[in-house]
Each structure stands twice: as C-alpha cells, then as structure tokens.
Amino acid sequence: MENKILVTYASKYGATEEIARKIGIVLREAGLSVDVLPVKEADNLRGYAAVVLGSALYMGRWRGEAVRFLKSNAQTLAQMPLWLFSSGPTGEGDPVKLVEGYIIPLPIQALVNQLHPRDITVFHGSMNIAKLNFFEKWVLDKVKADIGDFRDWNVISAWAGSIAEALRKDISSADIERTMK
Numbered sequence: 708m709e710n711k712i713l714v715t716y717a718s719k720y721g722a723t724e725e726i727a728r729k730i731g732i733v734l735r736e737a738g739l740s741v742d743v744l745p746v747k748e749a750d751n752l753r754g755y756a757a758v759v760l761g762s763a764l765y766m767g768r769w770r771g772e773a774v775r776f777l778k779s780n781a782q783t784l785a786q787m788p789l790w791l792f793s794s795g796p797t798g799e800g801d802p803v804k805l806v807e808g809y810i811i812p813l814p815i816q817a818l819v820n821q822l823h824p825r826d827i828t829v830f831h832g833s834m835n836i837a838k839l840n841f842f843e844k845w846v847l848d849k850v851k852a853d854i855g856d857f858r859d860w861n862v863i864s865a866w867a868g869s870i871a872e873a874l875r876k877d878i879s880s881a882d883i884e885r886t887m888k
C-alpha cells in the first residue's frame with residue numbers, strides 16, 4: 708500500500724505512545740491508512756509514503772531506539788515526507804521555551820537537518836510519579852520538575868490535522884501528475 712503512513716514512537720512509560728496513538732486516530736479520521744508502531748518494531752519502511760516519529764525526552768535527549776531508527780534509516784527518511792515530535796516538558800507555558808529553545812535535542816540536530824523534516828514540534832509530556840524509579844524521582848526532585856499530565860490533546864490533534872492536510876495535498880498533486888501523463 709503506497710499511501711500508508713507510519714506513526715512510530717519511543718516511549719518509556721507510555722505518555723509518548725498515547726500521543727502517537729492520538730496522531731494515528733486523527734490521520735485515520737482524515738481517511739489515511741496508518742500503522743502506529745513502537746520504533747523497535749518499525750524496521751522496514753517499504754510500503755510507507757510518510758513517517759511521523761516521536762520520542763520521549765530524558766535528560767535532554769531522545770531515547771536511544773529513536774536515534775538508532777533515525778540513523779539506520781537516514782537515507783530512506785531523507786527521501787520521504789517526515790514529521791518529528793518530542794514529548795517532554797511538564798509545567799505551564801510554551802513547551803519549546805521549557806526545553807530551553809531546543810526544538811530537537813542538540814546531539815541529533817545535524818542528523819535531523821540532513822533529513823529535511825516537514826515539521827518538528829515539542830509537546831508537553833506526562834509523568835506519573837508512581838511509575839518512576841528511585842533515580843528518576845531523585846533527578847526530578849533536584850530539577851524541581853512539575854509532576855503530572857501536561858499533554859494538550861487539542862494541540863496534538865491540530866498538529867496531526869496539519870499532517871493530514873499536507874499529505875492530502877501530496878496525494879492529490881500526485882494524482883494530477885498521473886492523469887497528465
């Protein structure tokens with residue numbers, strides 16, 4: 708299926724997975740065919756027309772499996788429509804400001820630039836203290852992080868809607884090209 712969209716995610720405790728699932732729902736509602744998969748299971752991009760990749764942020768970085776996915780599929784991803792998101796900051800206010808202006812973590816910025824993503828965004832994240840280990844609780848205490856679910860589903864849905872819109876335009880211009888041939 709040439710027009711299938713892959714929404715793939717790296718999530719430790721499930722918050723990013725739920726964001727990816729929401730994006731999948733919005734894209735399906737827009738009539739697109741979508742797979743939503745953990746990035747560890749997304750080893751083959753054959754058959755996909757576009758990729759949406761998201762990772763949780765831990766200590767200013769994307770999760771290793773998301774970085775490995777970007778690196779090992781860089782050549783293919785550079786030829787595809789690609790959207791990237793991070794799920795991370797908690798607390799009120801602009802999530803990009805909360806991550807100190809880094810729309811994408813510094814260690815992967817050069818790689819991401821080579822892939823020319825259509826858009827990159829940062830969503831507020833969610834932390835459930837009951838799920839965290841001792842070290843994680845200690846870190847959060849040190850940095851005085853706000854605990855709770857700060858995800859804004861309207862913002863997430865709107866971003867997914869903009870992807871659907873862009874893909875619809877791609878598909879219809881491809882159809883026009885085909886009929887003109």
Ligand SMILES: Cc1cc2nc3c(=O)[nH]c(=O)nc-3n(C[C@H](O)[C@H](O)[C@H](O)COP(=O)(O)O)c2cc1C
Pocket residue numbers: 717718719720721722723724763764765766767768794795796797806831832833834839842843844846847
């Ligand atoms: C130990 C620890 C470190 C974190 N570091 C960051 C960080 O550097 N930047 C950020 O925005 N969020 C950070 N977070 C918040 C998580 O990224 C956020 O809760 C995310 O939504 C979790 O996603 P997940 O449930 O999919 O793993 C951290 C959370 C923990 C527990």
